[in-house]
Amino acid sequence: MGKVLVFVETKGDEPRKASLELLCEAEKLAASGKFSVEAVCFGAMSDVLKGRLLSCVRRLVRFTDPELAAYSPEGYARALAGYAAETGARMIVAGATGIGRDFLPRVAVMLGTGMVSDVTGANWFDEPMTFVRPMFGGKVFAEVAFPASPVVVTARPNSFAMDIPEGVNGEYEEKAAGSLGGAIHTRVVRVEETKGDAVDLTEADLIVAGGRGLKAAENFKLIEDLAAAIGGTVGATRSVVDAKWRDQADQIGKSGKTVSPKLYIGAGISGAIHHIMGMDTSKVVLAVNRDPNAIIFNYANYGIVGDLFEVLPAMTEEIRKRKERG
Numbered sequence: 429m430g431k432v433l434v435f436v437e438t439k440g441d442e443p444r445k446a447s448l449e450l451l452c453e454a455e456k457l458a459a460s461g462k463f464s465v466e467a468v469c470f471g472a473m474s475d476v477l478k479g480r481l482l483s484c485v486r487r488l489v490r491f492t493d494p495e496l497a498a499y500s501p502e503g504y505a506r507a508l509a510g511y512a513a514e515t516g517a518r519m520i521v522a523g524a525t526g527i528g529r530d531f532l533p534r535v536a537v538m539l540g541t542g543m544v545s546d547v548t549g550a551n552w553f554d555e556p557m558t559f560v561r562p563m564f565g566g567k568v569f570a571e572v573a574f575p576a577s578p579v580v581v582t583a584r585p586n587s588f589a590m591d592i593p594e595g596v597n598g599e600y601e602e603k604a605a606g607s608l609g610g611a612i613h614t615r616v617v618r619v620e621e622t623k624g625d626a627v628d629l630t631e632a633d634l635i636v637a638g639g640r641g642l643k644a645a646e647n648f649k650l651i652e653d654l655a656a657a658i659g660g661t662v663g664a665t666r667s668v669v670d671a672k673w674r675d676q677a678d679q680i681g682k683s684g685k686t687v688s689p690k691l692y693i694g695a696g697i698s699g700a701i702h703h704i705m706g707m708d709t710s711k712v713v714l715a716v717n718r719d720p721n722a723i724i725f726n727y728a729n730y731g732i733v734g735d736l737f738e739v740l741p742a743m744t745e746e747i748r749k750r751k752e753r754g
């Protein structure tokens with residue numbers, strides 16, 4: 429039976445959504461009887477968090493080394509690769525989050541294998557396994573086979589259904605990786621939380637993004653109001669970030685974040701390829717632009733040709749009214 433290790437990222441009492449999606453997907457693999465699945469995590473673990481994870485995965489291993497209390501790419505990679513080698517893991521999986529993208533390649537190198545990054549779909553039972561991943565900035569989706577073992581994978585958030593399993597009551601183990609001192613060359617001295625939406629852009633189901641068509645920083649209130657009305661997260665183009673209307677944390681695109689929401693609403697955004705690369709796996713795209721030839725309409729399921737200063741308030745108003753009516 430092939431062993432699957434799922435790296436779990438946590439924040440406070442919650443697993444990150446990208447990790448939870450992978451745990452739900454992995455439980456399907458465990459239920460098939462062809463794989464055994466373990467979640468691996470580092471850092472603090474409250475009883476609430478432990479309970480939450482153990483209801484989704486059959487076995488949870490937490491590394492307790494003090495050097496791993498804060499994120500360390502070298503330390504996490506050494507511990508996870510060591511554990512994968514020790515257990516003969518067939519596959520190591522993590523969300524394609526900032527942290528997952530950062531240290532999983534190191535794990536692959538340490539294990540002497542390759543990796544497939546940013547996957548949006550997988551055929552776990554194929555031999556060799558095959559994965560779907562966007563290439564060339566999302567212009568094509570490639571299906572790639574991975575004949576080597578172990579398989580190291582990062583998966584784009586919002587790519588796998590979050591079907592929370594029922595009746596799982598996993599076992600918990602604490603471990604020490606040991607002798608990490610020599611591997612760790614950097615140390616976190618301070619963590620500053622950025623102010624922002626409660627839901628991280630990369631994991632948001634609903635995003636309202638604004639571009640230069642907003643004309644000024646204060647007009648982003650229109651985007652914020654619509655986002656608040658639908659319970660969404662605010663995103664922005666690089667032009668907006670360069671103009672200092674929004675923080676860099678809000679930037680979607682090639683040099684910003686990659687998002688895959690269920691609904692992406694983009695207003696006053698032209699649809700430059702550098703922006704599209706970060707949002708083209710959105711399930712549904714609604715674009716608002718006064719230029720009927722704006723490129724973003726080529727990527728939109730729904731398009732509104734109009735002035736965003738009229739369209740956005742009207743949408744927000746209508747959504748609020750409908751919510752009030754219940």
Ligand SMILES: Cc1cc2nc3c(=O)[nH]c(=O)nc-3n(C[C@H](O)[C@H](O)[C@H](O)COP(=O)(O)OP(=O)(O)OC[C@H]3O[C@@H](n4cnc5c(N)ncnc54)[C@H](O)[C@@H]3O)c2cc1C
Pocket residue numbers: 638639640641642664665666667668679680681682683684685695696697698699700701702703706716717718719722734735736737
């Ligand atoms: C190496 C590199 C990396 C980059 N990385 C990124 C990235 O990560 N993310 C990113 O977004 N960009 C990135 N860019 C920049 C990118 O190429 C574009 O310049 C940028 O995305 C354009 O932003 P925009 O759509 O807000 O502005 P514009 O292209 O100026 O578009 C504004 C749009 O608003 C519309 N508009 C104007 N007024 C109204 C109105 N009243 N009502 C409705 N619509 C209106 C206009 O018709 C226009 O289509 C990168 C560029 C380079 C070279």
